[in-house]
Amino acid sequence: MAKVMEIEVNGRRCAVSYPPDTPLLYVLRDELGLTGTKYGCGEGQCGACTVLLGGAPRRSCQIPVSAAARKPITTIEGLEKEGKLHPVQQAFLDAGAFQCAYCTSGMVMSIVGLLQTNPNPKLEDIVQFLQGNVCRCGTHPRIIAAVQHAAKMIEEGAR
Amino acid sequence: MNTTKEKFIAEPERYEFSALPIHQFELQRRDFFKILGAGIAVFLVAKDALAAQETAPGSRSFHNEEPPKEITSWLHVGEDGTVTGFTGKAEMGQNIRTSISQTLADELRVPFEDVRLVMADTSLTPFDAGTFGSRTTPTMTPQFRRVAEAARNLLVGVAAKEWGVAPEGLIAADAKVTDPVSKRSLTYAELARGKTLAQNLPAEDPITPATEWKIAGKPLPKVDGRAFVTGSHNYTSDIRLKGMLYGKVLRPPSFGATLVSCDDSAAKAMSGVVVVRDGDFVGVAAPSAHEAQKALDAIRTQWKEVPQVSSKEIFSYVKNNAEPTSNERFRRQKGSVEEGLASAAERLDAIYNVAYIAHAPLEPRAAVAQFAEGKLTVWTGTQRPFANRDELASVFHMPESNVRVITPDTGAAYGGKHTSDAAVEAARLARAAGKPVKVVWTREEEFTWAYFRPAGVIEVNSGITEDGKLTAWEFHNYHSGSSGIETPYDVANQLTQYHQVPLVLRSGSYRGLAATANHFARETHMDALARLAKLDPLEFRLKNASDARLRAVLEAVTKSFAWPRKKTQVGQGFGLACGSEKGSYVAACAEVAVDRASGGVRVVHVVEAFECGAIVNPDGLRNQVVGAIIQGLGGALFEAMEFENGRIKNPHFATYRVPRFRDVPEIEAILLDRKDIPSAGAGETPIMAIAPAVGNALFDATGVRLNNLPLVPNGLRAV
Ligand code: FES
Ligand code: FES
Numbered sequence: 086m087a088k089v090m091e092i093e094v095n096g097r098r099c100a101v102s103y104p105p106d107t108p109l110l111y112v113l114r115d116e117l118g119l120t121g122t123k124y125g126c127g128e129g130q131c132g133a134c135t136v137l138l139g140g141a142p143r144r145s146c147q148i149p150v151s152a153a154a155r156k157p158i159t160t161i162e163g164l165e166k167e168g169k170l171h172p173v174q175q176a177f178l179d180a181g182a183f184q185c186a187y188c189t190s191g192m193v194m195s196i197v198g199l200l201q202t203n204p205n206p207k208l209e210d211i212v213q214f215l216q217g218n219v220c221r222c223g224t225h226p227r228i229i230a231a232v233q234h235a236a237k238m239i240e241e242g243a244r
Numbered sequence: 245m246n247t248t249k250e251k252f253i254a255e256p257e258r259y260e261f262s263a264l265p266i267h268q269f270e271l272q273r274r275d276f277f278k279i280l281g282a283g284i285a286v287f288l289v290a291k292d293a294l295a296a297q298e299t300a301p302g303s304r305s306f307h308n309e310e311p312p313k314e315i316t317s318w319l320h321v322g323e324d325g326t327v328t329g330f331t332g333k334a335e336m337g338q339n340i341r342t343s344i345s346q347t348l349a350d351e352l353r354v355p356f357e358d359v360r361l362v363m364a365d366t367s368l369t370p371f372d373a374g375t376f377g378s379r380t381t382p383t384m385t386p387q388f389r390r391v392a393e394a395a396r397n398l399l400v401g402v403a404a405k406e407w408g409v410a411p412e413g414l415i416a417a418d419a420k421v422t423d424p425v426s427k428r429s430l431t432y433a434e435l436a437r438g439k440t441l442a443q444n445l446p447a448e449d450p451i452t453p454a455t456e457w458k459i460a461g462k463p464l465p466k467v468d469g470r471a472f473v474t475g476s477h478n479y480t481s482d483i484r485l486k487g488m489l490y491g492k493v494l495r496p497p498s499f500g501a502t503l504v505s506c507d508d509s510a511a512k513a514m515s516g517v518v519v520v521r522d523g524d525f526v527g528v529a530a531p532s533a534h535e536a537q538k539a540l541d542a543i544r545t546q547w548k549e550v551p552q553v554s555s556k557e558i559f560s561y562v563k564n565n566a567e568p569t570s571n572e573r574f575r576r577q578k579g580s581v582e583e584g585l586a587s588a589a590e591r592l593d594a595i596y597n598v599a600y601i602a603h604a605p606l607e608p609r610a611a612v613a614q615f616a617e618g619k620l621t622v623w624t625g626t627q628r629p630f631a632n633r634d635e636l637a638s639v640f641h642m643p644e645s646n647v648r649v650i651t652p653d654t655g656a657a658y659g660g661k662h663t664s665d666a667a668v669e670a671a672r673l674a675r676a677a678g679k680p681v682k683v684v685w686t687r688e689e690e691f692t693w694a695y696f697r698p699a700g701v702i703e704v705n706s707g708i709t710e711d712g713k714l715t716a717w718e719f720h721n722y723h724s725g726s727s728g729i730e731t732p733y734d735v736a737n738q739l740t741q742y743h744q745v746p747l748v749l750r751s752g753s754y755r756g757l758a759a760t761a762n763h764f765a766r767e768t769h770m771d772a773l774a775r776l777a778k779l780d781p782l783e784f785r786l787k788n789a790s791d792a793r794l795r796a797v798l799e800a801v802t803k804s805f806a807w808p809r810k811k812t813q814v815g816q817g818f819g820l821a822c823g824s825e826k827g828s829y830v831a832a833c834a835e836v837a838v839d840r841a842s843g844g845v846r847v848v849h850v851v852e853a854f855e856c857g858a859i860v861n862p863d864g865l866r867n868q869v870v871g872a873i874i875q876g877l878g879g880a881l882f883e884a885m886e887f888e889n890g891r892i893k894n895p896h897f898a899t900y901r902v903p904r905f906r907d908v909p910e911i912e913a914i915l916l917d918r919k920d921i922p923s924a925g926a927g928e929t930p931i932m933a934i935a936p937a938v939g940n941a942l943f944d945a946t947g948v949r950l951n952n953l954p955l956v957p958n959g960l961r962a963v
Contacts, residue, residue: 107534115490115532120482121475123655125606126687130897133606161475174473181465181863184871185337186472187606187655193473212905219897221606222337222656223874224867225908 090154094119095163105151110134112150113160121161121190125219132218135191135198136160142198144217161190164197172242173197176235177228184222192218196232205236280328283436284321284402286395286443318370319348319391321399325419325433327352327359329388332372333380334364334627335653336605336661337871338927339864340380342467343460346861347385350459351392351452354419354432361467364651366633374628376659376753378826378925385460385860385923389451394443402435454858454919461917463863468653479655480625481610485680488612489518490533491673492540493683494526495693498890499749501547510542518677519543529673529681552890553748559597562723563701566743574726574742581705584716584737588707590776596702596765597952598724599884600749603697604902607655608690613670614680619646624667625654632664639668640675658875659753660694691895696885697754698747700724702765712777714788719766725758728825728932731766733788749887755872756928759825760879760935764953767821767936772949780808781820781940791824793855793918797831798822800914801853805833815839817945821936827924828856832873832933835909836941843959847877847907847938853914854930857921869913869930876934878903882957 087102092109094117101116108127113119113136122145125133129147136145139156164171170178173196183189192215199206199214206214211232220228277285320328329348335341345359352359362368364375396416403421404411407428415422422429454461471477496503503526508519511528517539518529526543530536553561585591611624620642626632629649637644649667666683674681685693705718714735721729726742742758754760774784782802789795801807802820809818815838822831835849854869882901886893894900913930935953943949946960 103532104534111533114482115484118484119475120478120484123479123607124481124684125608126897128687128896128898130687131606161473165474170470170473177473178465178469181469181867183337183466183469183472184339184867185606185654185656186466186477187337187479189472190475215905217904219606219902219904221604221658221875221902223871223903223908225874225903225905226870226911227867229905 088151090150092150092154092158094158095160096157101150103150106149108146109136109148109150109153109158110145113145113158119160119162123187123190125187125191130217130219131188131191132195132215133188133191135194135218137194137198140198140201142195159194161194164193171197172238173200173231173235176231176238180227180231180234182224182227182231184224188218188220188222188224192220192228196235199232200236200239204239206232277440280320281322282438282440283323284395284398284439284441286319286391286398319388319395321352321395321432321436323433323437325354325358325431325436327354329359329361329391330369331361331363331384331388332366332369332630333384334375334629334651336375336625336627336657337655338380338868339466339861340384341653342464343381343860343864344384344388345467346460346462346464347388348392350457351389352396353416356459356464358419363653364629365648366629366650367648371630374631374662376627376662378828378928381856381860381923381925382827386451393451398441398443399432399435402439402441403430406430454923460860461858462861464861465863478652479607479610480612480623480652481607481655481682481684483612483623483652483682485612485614488680488682489529489531489673489677490536491527491529491670491681491683492536493669494540494543494545495689496524497547498549499552500550500890504546504548506546507544510544511539514539514542518673520673520676522672525672527669527673529677529679549890552887554888555600555884555886556888558600558699558748559701561748562699562745566722566745574744575739576730576741577739579737581716581718581737581739584735585705585707588715589710591705591707592769592773592776593703593705594769594772594951596704596761596768598700598702598761598764599953600696600699600751600887601754601879601883602691602885602900603658603660603694603754604691604897604900605656605658605660608685608687609661609666609694610682610684611666611670612680612682613667613674615671615674615678619648620671621648621650622667622671623650623652624664624670625657625661626651626664626667627657627659627661628664631662632667635664636667636671640671658755659697659757662753663695665693687897688895691900692892695750695752698724698749698751698758700758700761702761704765704769706769706773708773708777712774712779712784712787714773719762721758721762724761727757728759728762728823732791732794732824733770733785734790735788749885755875756825756931759823759928759932760876761953763821763823763932764935764939767823767933768939768949768951771819771821771936771940771943782807785820785822793829794822794824794831796916797829797853797855800916801831801833801851804853804912804914805851807833809835813837815945817941817943819937819939819941819944821933821940823929823932825929825932828854828926828929830854830929830933832937834934834937834941836938836945838942838945838960840946840960840962843961845881845942845956845960847881847909849910850934850937851912851914852930852933853916854926855916855918856924856926856929858919858923859915859917860923862915862917865915865926866913868926869915870911872928872930873911873913873934874903874908876931877907877909877938879953880935880938880955881907882954884954884957
């Protein structure tokens with residue numbers, strides 16, 4: 086049965102009415118219109134649906150909306166601040182790290198999460214961390230370059 | 245209504261066999277200006293189309309001022325100076341939105357930012373057979389150049405008239421026409437203001453040579469990149485219309501199963517749920533995806549299943565079920581293979597097998613359909629919007645003019661989105677519901693009910709002289725297809741033949757089509773022949789190849805790879821492969837590392853040289869080439885559909901392994917820019933050399949010759 090819940094998305098509190106076991110992905114996309122978060126498999130196998138939950142990257146297709154009610158959620162739409170792209174978004178543009186770009190949102194969110202806990206990841210760390218994100222177009226080398234570029238931008242911005 | 249059980253005949257490369265659909269052009273010239281506003285417009289008409297038009301106006305007649313039906317591209321310069329190009333091609337990650345915009349800006353002499361492109365909309369863009377076969381760049385580049393050049397000349401003409409001077413001395417640059425004598429100038433916007441000037445032109449005007457390109461040829465970034473990194477681009481699956489329902493379709497338990505009984509009463513009783521039964525089609529639509537799923541789960545059905553071939557027996561099945569009389573169209577012969585084999589010093593015969601694989605685009609098939617005022621509009625991610633429109637019109641018995649198909653930039657296809665399954669399903673449900681319906685296939689549906697790159701068996705018989713020259717080459721491809729089947733090597737006696745086999749799994753186009761299978765067999769075989777001749781694989785190839793473009797990519801790639809390399813570690817191996825298809829050339833070197841104790845196989849390093857004539861956007865091209873290498877590694881190493889009893893056994897990313905970050909080697913792409921050769925497409929050919937290069941490297945590392953794709957689905961352990 087549908088249940089009314091409050092979730093906090095991109096700093097906004099929203100009341101949603103869904104069965105508690107509905108994956109967060111569908112609530113974000115279908116109810117809140119935040120379609121930047123993508124469906125790629127619904128099985129936790131591709132990373133296209135990645136969002137930040139309480140700051141940590143999570144597969145929104147695997148999180149029941151009820152479990153998301155207690156922590157702030159950030160989606161790709163919430164990264165841009167006052168017209169300025171997040172360094173990871175900017176790095177993707179600079180590196181041309183997409184082809185069809187359907188994987189991009191999930192990659193960007195995963196990488197934002199990675200850089201929060203590991204601001205200076207080694208190549209092996211990046212590969213390990215992104216192993217669960219599929220890019221079927223084969224843009225991997227540029228995505229890795231974007232991570233390194235973003236890490237540098239964040240470091241320089243912090244100084 | 246019969247979508248899921250559509251019977252295909254053995255046409256693994258469907259589009260090559262399909263006749264051209266009847267051309268149609270909905271938009272009348274008056275409407276054109278009504279929609280886009282006044283300005284300057286140019287339509288390109290193919291020469292033979294003009295001739296055809298004069299003799300056969302066809303049944304679809306238009307009022308006076310009708311534009312010709314075979315318009316293939318057009319262009320509009322608006323009163324604000326905005327340049328809009330129109331093409332029926334679709335953007336699916338190949339970056340043509342950017343590269344075509346570059347070409348337009350270049351030829352029209354306007355800043356790149358002033359150009360926008362309307363793509364793949366059956367009501368707004370010219371007819372197009374589809375986006376496939378690496379055809380966009382070779383057809384669209386010259387077409388849009390001609391259209392843009394004509395528009396430029398029109399603008400110059402307007403300026404000349406305005407100033408009462410001859411057009412010849414005027415200069416068009418930077419979106420302005422300038423008179424160098426009087427120093428007067430008028431912007432394109434000023435020139436287009438208040439005009440409704442249109443021109444048709446034959447497709448044979450001269451075009452600017454690549455050596456004089458200014459905006460084309462540059463590594464410009466993706467035009468709308470920002471929309472993708474912010475998540476604001478709407479793919480088909482992201483579209484939400486007012487009152488829209490979510491649709492799901494009931495799938496049979498196995499291929500070929502037919503519906504015996506169906507109890508949908510429980511689903512029908514659910515509030516807000518619409519159930520459709522139409523022949524074997526059973527589908528539901530509901531206000532949310534989870535309600536649709538619940539309704540679908542509540543439907544009780546019985547099916548009659550029929551025996552199906554399994555993946556374990558597929559190769560013997562393919563070999564034993566070839567059509568007895570092969571179509572002459574698929575047979576090419578030169579000299580006498582018998583004589584060539586008889587005169588050979590050494591002979592080598594081998595059989596190669598290639599498994600079914602899936603496209604698995606990350607955006608699954610999706611469509612949103614809406615019926616309003618007797619018209620049907622469908623948004624869908626497809627490579628063939630016009631074919632989708634035609635199929636929808638025929639399925640729903642509507643005139644084509646009442647059906648509009650729009651293809652938003654799509655989450656990739658790789659040859660996998662030619663059909664209109666999702667479009668028809670969404671439309672069927674929308675008609676019943678009286679509301680817009682969105683259908684997005686699940687990953688499992690995508691892996692099961694889409695279509696596959698066909699499996700195949702390839703037999704090669706060959707002979708060489710004492711000093712390593714080919715004397716005979718006989719090549720039979722069973723089922724997988726005829727693309728890239730012909731050898732680029734010099735051999736006097738040869739026979740190549742493609743044998744059709746009735747389809748086992750629903751099969752269709754795939755990036756590179758059968759060229760990957762045919763190159764795998766040919767280049768693996770060439771490697772084995774080189775060993776037999778005791779020649780270095782590069783030397784052996786060069787000895788048998790006179791095609792200068794093939795030699796050029798071979799030389800470029802081996803130079804950069806420092807071929808022949810000395811092994812410095814146990815389990816290390818190096819491989820080489822090359823080929824040509826669709827007007828472009830490729831050669832690749834691969835380095836592998838094999839741990840025979842664990843069976844672990846790693847591709848360490850790939851260098852690939854690619855040449856497709858004049859390069860329009862080196863950055864986009866590099867992205868495509870590297871992407872093809874990585875995608876090619878999947879099919880080379882481990883991708884294969886497993887099926888039994890008409891069921892796919894690995895319909896998930898967890899069980900169907902695609903290349904991931906850890907599988908990606910160090911990659912170097914060498915792009916040879918031949919400004920003297922017209923631009924060819926680049927979506928496909930770069931994928932072809934990877935599998936044989938890796939297989940040959942594995943042989944070099946282990947002495948084990950692997951003749952099947954995938955090469956090492958379970959690693960390569962010492963026995
Ligand atoms: S959609 Fe969630 S991991 Fe694929
Ligand atoms: S760019 Fe297409 S899936 Fe990554």
